[in-house]
Amino acid sequence: MIFFDIDGTLIDHQSASVEASLIFYHRFRDLVAFPEATFPAIWEEILNKHFNRFCQGEISLWEQRRARIREVCGQEEMSEEEADARYEVFMRAYEARTQAFVDASPCIIKLPPGRLGIITNGAREQQIGKLRRAGLLEHFTVLVFSEDVGVGKPAARIFLEACRQAGEEPASCVHIGDNVQADVIPSRGLGMLGIHLDRGASQSIPSSVIRTLAELPEMLNSRQGCIVAAT
Ligand SMILES: [Mg+2]
Incomplete structure (x- = not known):
């Protein structure tokens, strides 16, 4: 996932x-x-x-x-x-x-349908509204919100709940986010492939960093071909 x-x-x-x-x-x-x-x-x-x-x-x-x-x-x-x-x-x-970044939709449509999810600390109704207006909502089959779990990122519990809902082990899951502390470090700590989307090139950490979502499909193909290929 x-x-x-x-x-x-x-x-x-x-x-x-x-x-x-x-x-x-x-x-x-x-x-x-x-x-x-x-x-x-x-x-x-x-x-x-x-x-x-x-x-x-x-x-x-x-x-x-x-x-x-x-x-x-x-x-x-x-x-x-x-x-x-x-x-x-x-x-x-x-x-x-609120609008999607221009690289969001072109990236999402290259990724395997049915294997995409959301992990967000934002308010459920507001976040769903953002995705719906951006035309992205239909692509996600698992959506996990901090208000439902009781705690938000970087707590391990919200990542584990997302993996549970996906029916997969953390080691077979990827998480992409812009915040090192909230997205990258905790997901990697659980064995997920934590990818840092560093749009501002401001807080790089050494590996699995992308500058735009346009880089994501190829990175997943090279890092974990099974994830992208398994449609
Ligand atoms: Mg963020």
Whole structure:
């Protein structure tokens, strides 16, 4: 089974998040506690902080969304209703802007049908929506979300659950992701072929690194011909 991460791997989360955070900023300019120039980076930092708590199973999906809004607005006492309403402004803008990377679909259609899966920490409905709008959803037969497992990557449990659902041992599975700590190191630790998609050439580790998904089918053919050939 060949598993993919979604954000930063198949779907361009970063571009959509920057644009949506600025839309949020302009809507709530007088309420936000940070200057516009640094807001996208601060938004992402605060997002990651609270999202990681969600991935650890510490707080719910909506609690981490409210925590983000309360922190960027500097209003710890904000009601759930108000936080949810403000979050919706970001979420609508974000979901309208998430697109697949141009190399995603050409790569996916070269890989064996019925042997592709997803391992993602993102919210189930949002992630399924991203794949559906990108025309990619139909290609994946196993989809594993952190909220269903109770913990997210890099925990071993979510990778093992994905392998279990695929009916395969980790050693016969591949995982492709853009994050060394969350995708590559833990999957390799379980014996999977962990491939680092290093789009920015920013955090290379020595082996199994690709710069674009266009390199993936050939790499799998050379590394594990059985995986690609076994259709
Ligand atoms: Mg990622």
